[in-house]
Amino acid sequence: MFLPRVVKRQEPLQWGSFFIFAAALVVSLGVSCALLAVHGKPPLKALAVLWSGGFGGPFALEDTLLKSIPIFLCSLGVAVSFRMQVWNIGAEGQFALGAVGATWAVLTFPVLPLWAMMPVMFLCAAVAGGLWAAVPAVLRLRFGMNEIISTLMFNYIGILFLQFLVYGVWKDPTSFGFPMTSIFPKAAIIGPISPATLGRVHWGLAVCAGVAVLLAVFLKRTRLGFELLAGGENPRAARYARMPYNLLVLLVMSLCGALAGFAGCIETSATVNRLQPSIMVGYGYTAIVVAWLSRLRITSIALFAFLLAGLRVGVEHLQLDLQVPAAFGGILEGMILLSVLAGQFFDRYRFTLKGRS
Amino acid sequence: MSDTPHTPTAVAPEPPRRAREAHAHLPPVVRLEGICKSFGKVRANHDITLDIRPGCIKALLGENGAGKSTLMSILAGKLRQDSGSILVDGAPTLFASPRDALRAGIGMVYQHFMLVDSMTVAENVLLGQSPDMVLRPARMRDEVAALAERYGLVVDPAARVGGLSMGERQRVEILKLLYRDSRVLILDEPTAVLTPRETDQLFEAMWRMADQGKALVFISHKLQEVLTVADEIAILRRGEVVDQFSEADVPNQTVLANRMVGRDVVLQVDAKRLTPVDTVLSVEHLFGPGLDDVSLTVRRGEIVAIAGVAGNGQKELVEAICGLTRPASGEVRILGRPWREFFAGPPGRRGLAYIPEDRQGLATCRQLDLVDNFLLTTRNLFAKGMFLDRTEATNAVKRVVWEYNVQPGDIAASARALSGGNLQKLVIGREFFRKPEVIVAENPTQGLDISATEEVWGRLLEARSSAGVLLVTGDLNEALELADRIAVMYRGRFMDVFDKDDTAKVEAIGLMMAGVRPGEPETEA
Amino acid sequence: MDMDTALLLSILAATVQSGTPILYATLGEMFTERSGVLNLGVEGMMIVGAFTAFLATHLTGNPWAGVLAAGLCGGGLSLLHGIVCLIFQGNQVVSGLALTILGLGLADFLGTPYVGITTTGFQAFAVPVLADIPVLGTIFFRHDALVYLSYLLPPLFWLFMARTRPGLALRAAGEHPAAASAAGLSPVRIRWCGIFTGGFLAGIGGAYLSLAYTHLWTNNMTSGRGWIAVALVIFAFWRPGRAVFGAYLFGGVMALQLRLQAMGANLPSSLMLMLPYALTVLVLLASSARGGGRAAPAALGVNIEPEE
Numbered sequence A: 001m002f003l004p005r006v007v008k009r010q011e012p013l014q015w016g017s018f019f020i021f022a023a024a025l026v027v028s029l030g031v032s033c034a035l036l037a038v039h040g041k042p043p044l045k046a047l048a049v050l051w052s053g054g055f056g057g058p059f060a061l062e063d064t065l066l067k068s069i070p071i072f073l074c075s076l077g078v079a080v081s082f083r084m085q086v087w088n089i090g091a092e093g094q095f096a097l098g099a100v101g102a103t104w105a106v107l108t109f110p111v112l113p114l115w116a117m118m119p120v121m122f123l124c125a126a127v128a129g130g131l132w133a134a135v136p137a138v139l140r141l142r143f144g145m146n147e148i149i150s151t152l153m154f155n156y157i158g159i160l161f162l163q164f165l166v167y168g169v170w171k172d173p174t175s176f177g178f179p180m181t182s183i184f185p186k187a188a189i190i191g192p193i194s195p196a197t198l199g200r201v202h203w204g205l206a207v208c209a210g211v212a213v214l215l216a217v218f219l220k221r222t223r224l225g226f227e228l229l230a231g232g233e234n235p236r237a238a239r240y241a242r243m244p245y246n247l248l249v250l251l252v253m254s255l256c257g258a259l260a261g262f263a264g265c266i267e268t269s270a271t272v273n274r275l276q277p278s279i280m281v282g283y284g285y286t287a288i289v290v291a292w293l294s295r296l297r298i299t300s301i302a303l304f305a306f307l308l309a310g311l312r313v314g315v316e317h318l319q320l321d322l323q324v325p326a327a328f329g330g331i332l333e334g335m336i337l338l339s340v341l342a343g344q345f346f347d348r349y350r351f352t353l354k355g356r357s
Numbered sequence B: 001m002s003d004t005p006h007t008p009t010a011v012a013p014e015p016p017r018r019a020r021e022a023h024a025h026l027p028p029v030v031r032l033e034g035i036c037k038s039f040g041k042v043r044a045n046h047d048i049t050l051d052i053r054p055g056c057i058k059a060l061l062g063e064n065g066a067g068k069s070t071l072m073s074i075l076a077g078k079l080r081q082d083s084g085s086i087l088v089d090g091a092p093t094l095f096a097s098p099r100d101a102l103r104a105g106i107g108m109v110y111q112h113f114m115l116v117d118s119m120t121v122a123e124n125v126l127l128g129q130s131p132d133m134v135l136r137p138a139r140m141r142d143e144v145a146a147l148a149e150r151y152g153l154v155v156d157p158a159a160r161v162g163g164l165s166m167g168e169r170q171r172v173e174i175l176k177l178l179y180r181d182s183r184v185l186i187l188d189e190p191t192a193v194l195t196p197r198e199t200d201q202l203f204e205a206m207w208r209m210a211d212q213g214k215a216l217v218f219i220s221h222k223l224q225e226v227l228t229v230a231d232e233i234a235i236l237r238r239g240e241v242v243d244q245f246s247e248a249d250v251p252n253q254t255v256l257a258n259r260m261v262g263r264d265v266v267l268q269v270d271a272k273r274l275t276p277v278d279t280v281l282s283v284e285h286l287f288g289p290g291l292d293d294v295s296l297t298v299r300r301g302e303i304v305a306i307a308g309v310a311g312n313g314q315k316e317l318v319e320a321i322c323g324l325t326r327p328a329s330g331e332v333r334i335l336g337r338p339w340r341e342f343f344a345g346p347p348g349r350r351g352l353a354y355i356p357e358d359r360q361g362l363a364t365c366r367q368l369d370l371v372d373n374f375l376l377t378t379r380n381l382f383a384k385g386m387f388l389d390r391t392e393a394t395n396a397v398k399r400v401v402w403e404y405n406v407q408p409g410d411i412a413a414s415a416r417a418l419s420g421g422n423l424q425k426l427v428i429g430r431e432f433f434r435k436p437e438v439i440v441a442e443n444p445t446q447g448l449d450i451s452a453t454e455e456v457w458g459r460l461l462e463a464r465s466s467a468g469v470l471l472v473t474g475d476l477n478e479a480l481e482l483a484d485r486i487a488v489m490y491r492g493r494f495m496d497v498f499d500k501d502d503t504a505k506v507e508a509i510g511l512m513m514a515g516v517r518p519g520e521p522e523t524e525a
Numbered sequence C: 001m002d003m004d005t006a007l008l009l010s011i012l013a014a015t016v017q018s019g020t021p022i023l024y025a026t027l028g029e030m031f032t033e034r035s036g037v038l039n040l041g042v043e044g045m046m047i048v049g050a051f052t053a054f055l056a057t058h059l060t061g062n063p064w065a066g067v068l069a070a071g072l073c074g075g076g077l078s079l080l081h082g083i084v085c086l087i088f089q090g091n092q093v094v095s096g097l098a099l100t101i102l103g104l105g106l107a108d109f110l111g112t113p114y115v116g117i118t119t120t121g122f123q124a125f126a127v128p129v130l131a132d133i134p135v136l137g138t139i140f141f142r143h144d145a146l147v148y149l150s151y152l153l154p155p156l157f158w159l160f161m162a163r164t165r166p167g168l169a170l171r172a173a174g175e176h177p178a179a180a181s182a183a184g185l186s187p188v189r190i191r192w193c194g195i196f197t198g199g200f201l202a203g204i205g206g207a208y209l210s211l212a213y214t215h216l217w218t219n220n221m222t223s224g225r226g227w228i229a230v231a232l233v234i235f236a237f238w239r240p241g242r243a244v245f246g247a248y249l250f251g252g253v254m255a256l257q258l259r260l261q262a263m264g265a266n267l268p269s270s271l272m273l274m275l276p277y278a279l280t281v282l283v284l285l286a287s288s289a290r291g292g293g294r295a296a297p298a299a300l301g302v303n304i305e306p307e308e
Helices: A016-038 A043-054 A058-083 A091-108 A114-143 A147-167 A204-221 A223-233 A235-240 A245-272 A283-294 A298-322 A328-343 B018-023 B068-075 B098-103 B121-126 B137-151 B166-179 B196-211 B223-229 B253-261 B314-321 B359-363 B370-382 B390-403 B420-433 B450-463 B476-482 B503-507 B509-513 C003-034 C042-060 C063-087 C092-114 C136-140 C145-163 C165-175 C177-182 C187-213 C225-235 C240-262 C269-289
Strands: A005-008 A349-352 B030-039 B042-052 B057-061 B083-088 B091-093 B106-109 B184-188 B215-220 B232-237 B240-245 B279-288 B291-299 B303-307 B329-334 B352-355 B438-442 B468-473 B485-490 B493-499
Touching: A016 A043, A016 A328, A016 C092, A043 A058, A043 A298, A058 A091, A058 A204, A058 A223, A058 A245, A058 A283, A058 A298, A091 A114, A091 A147, A091 A245, A091 A283, A114 A147, A114 A245, A114 C269, A147 C225, A147 C269, A204 A223, A204 A245, A204 A298, A223 A235, A223 A245, A223 B370, A235 A245, A235 B359, A235 B370, A245 A283, A283 A298, A283 A328, A283 C092, A298 A328, A328 C063, A328 C092, B030 B068, B042 B068, B042 B240, B057 B068, B057 B196, B057 B223, B068 B106, B068 B184, B068 B215, B098 B106, B098 C177, B106 B166, B121 B137, B121 B166, B137 B166, B137 B196, B166 B184, B166 B196, B196 B215, B196 B223, B215 B223, B223 B253, B232 B253, B279 B314, B279 B468, B291 B314, B291 B468, B291 B493, B303 B476, B314 B329, B314 B438, B314 B468, B352 B420, B359 B420, B370 B390, B370 B420, B390 B420, B420 B450, B438 B450, B450 B468, B450 B476, B468 B476, B476 B509, B485 B509, B493 B503, B493 B509, B503 B509, C003 C042, C003 C136, C003 C145, C003 C165, C003 C187, C003 C225, C003 C240, C042 C063, C042 C092, C042 C187, C042 C225, C063 C092, C063 C187, C145 C165, C145 C187, C145 C240, C165 C177, C165 C187, C177 C187, C187 C225, C225 C240, C225 C269, C240 C269
Parallel strands: B057 B215, B057 B232, B106 B184, B184 B215, B303 B468, B303 B485, B352 B438, B438 B468
Antiparallel strands: A005 A349, B030 B042, B030 B083, B083 B091, B232 B240, B279 B291, B279 B329, B485 B493
């Protein structure tokens, strides 16, 4: 019998994740282009627009960098949760609560100077997002409630809560009925780092860098960070080494909430300068794709956040230039994630033609 | 259920085997010829030739790791031999999967039952077997009940498997095979999970099956049971058949025991005795799943070995002592402190070290590097506030790697780069780094080569000077070489705890491992 | 009959209507999960079903063609999950999420030109005799064909699981694939069937939204119903009877919410829209606290590794 059969790999594939992602991208773009053709759009031109819109030129890269900021922050949190095998898919809702928390700080203390406003804003965002994530964590630990569904429901509830505020109590009386708060005072707006050289790239990027360094130090240098990494690697070994499992679950969820909260805060303050429902564009779900692609390697997270942000920007250009619906981005992300999942098979297995004898 | 008290070795009076003569000279149903199988470098089976006859119970006797289960897994289609052939009714046959073997009429009852807990007995028996599209529960029950009646395998067909005892589940497994008219039934250590009473019932059912022309293979390491139930005996040692006995020439228990264990001393160490001092570990009246009133003390300066066949409660005992499972009832005190209090925090200095049998899945993380693996249980020693002093840890790992001669000594490599022996040296180095005062070592030399074994033994003996050691081992030689005192565990209890110098008892360890107390009458073959 | 009773009856009748798509999706996901596969892509399969049902009906004029198309496309999408998890051993949780993202994207992308267009769809008709039963007739027997069809599903589901050979095999694949394999069955093949059937039913659940609940296509018309279905499977302890109760409970809340809005209740709409999601959390909390998770098929979410 010389049928191909599946054999487990002893060592993971060299450069495996790179090849897998490249293959996944090719498959996904292929399928997506076929769909575009069905829709009567020129696929090759669309690819060109996708590329030039997301990565071709300084303006495109600037856009992509701006979008990768919230995605990066959310992805860090999701990756940390996934590492502990906690299926927290609630970054979207935690993002919304972060935006709400930051806005609350701004509306409550409108006259704070910049040096006080920023920490208060970020703190409120982190607390709001963190608590929003801690509730499902506690429900899971205390009652064994499935965190996938609870975090997802908290997404819907969080977004609706944001809408409730901007349609109601927080609505700007001068907004002609549009659901939005009034524009933030200058002290509450995260400004550009250097308009002359970096364009619109704002201090949120510095926050990302800071968070990334702190997280790397936390994971690499602290005892709790070590427990998180090792405990997620092998839960049995974690039990053997007597690691505080419940505490770790609560920690990763709250951390994810706080980071998503940061993202919400930055998006509100730096990008739209006020709270409005349009900030909810699904970064929290893109973060899942990024987190799964890069596991908990922070540089990979940055790289994949940038790539997926670029795709998002490219899709926006498709929308403008070729009238391709925005949902095209969802198709791309879904296809990429599915192909990566399938491709990771080759990280663990290989086919052999050796007979069974 | 009968009210008669049963000792663990109770053996039912042998009923007459009426049909035995009828099958006496039939050709074998299955013949294994020159079977070889290796796992990596380990030779599990080597050139094994074996006949399995209808109406006959064949025992495969051998110690753990002798290759019995591997051989039978090959016959049942679960594993594929490297060379050699399986002849069914004289014709060479190739089994690609258990399904093929089943179709050829060969079925196996594994130690881990293949039953669906949430289904009824009848549903389990008829799974994949029912000829009809629509199930008729009443008819299914009747069919299964009739089958059970015929072979004396009493079990309620309407009961859910999840609520059954191990013995009943085993009967369901056998019924599954009988329902599909299997001609060869392989029972892998079937009595390991049974009570004495259930063991007797199983034997009766086995005779009944043999009388009706089935061929049975009984895998066991328990001499008495083999002598009681088997018609033919084959002894396996280190993957080879060392002896075969037919009904006429079965020797007595002692000869059989020696043939099985083959106590060839591979290694000897010079274990000078120390004077034991204070008690570091005490276990009193511990009960729980798999444990039946276990009491034990270990003092600083001694090694106490728990000898016994795996699966007699050693794992449960170790997990309770090492903080992995909370003791159900009874008391465990470590260094004078109660269990709850001792296991409240992370592992620290001068505490308890656990060297588990499962080095790869439990004691280490394959993907992490040596430093991270080292930090698993020593992280508290390198904590500076909330931070970990990795520089100091790295230096410590370097020292340990050098001192314990871990090869290759690249501390940035992941743990899976290490062979079993080197991984074990790393684990021991890590655990001893904490200067533990209680050490629990579980089959510490399993799978290691001679030099690594010698090293591990040396370390354990050395550790006695500052610690009490509890050594759990399935290797009798290891127990005898290292221990000061030996406890023999059988079915969740200690048969006896005695000093190594008590030669009479030491002689009887093999029997005690099989559940026989010295002084009790030996059963005639 | 006074006004209040009439209002109550109409709300209860609306309950059945709102509950029906959730019932289809819940039973579908339950079927998949009983075979041991967790498919979190219900939302995606539902919305694809809703769109294809609309499109097929729009093109053929026959709503049954729409239902068939919805089932096939929902099932077809679910096969992607099968490819990832059954062939390539991918993580079932993440694959399901990806399926949802993909499904929502697909339906939205392909459906953009059709937003707001109406189609024929199903019409309500009174079942002779039964519709005249006081109270019950009004609540249960003045609906459309898909509702009536949904009444048959739970008992059929139960019969299939408890009384047929394939049902037995499916349960075995979900509880103990190795045992199924040892009994000569192919658990992987069984799981393919479980996945496809689940996708098929989720698609029909979606079809109900675009062909009966409304008669048009809009983006995002499932609005989380797929996720509610996933939660209801846990709430129902993987039993069809309780799924009916759960689906109508949510149907009731949605009906009530619509009615209150229509009557101009003095509550912000976003708070009203939260109700089903908040209820999902509560309901799941209640069943989790009662140890509901233990009723799950033992091998749920665990891939069957290829034999070496």
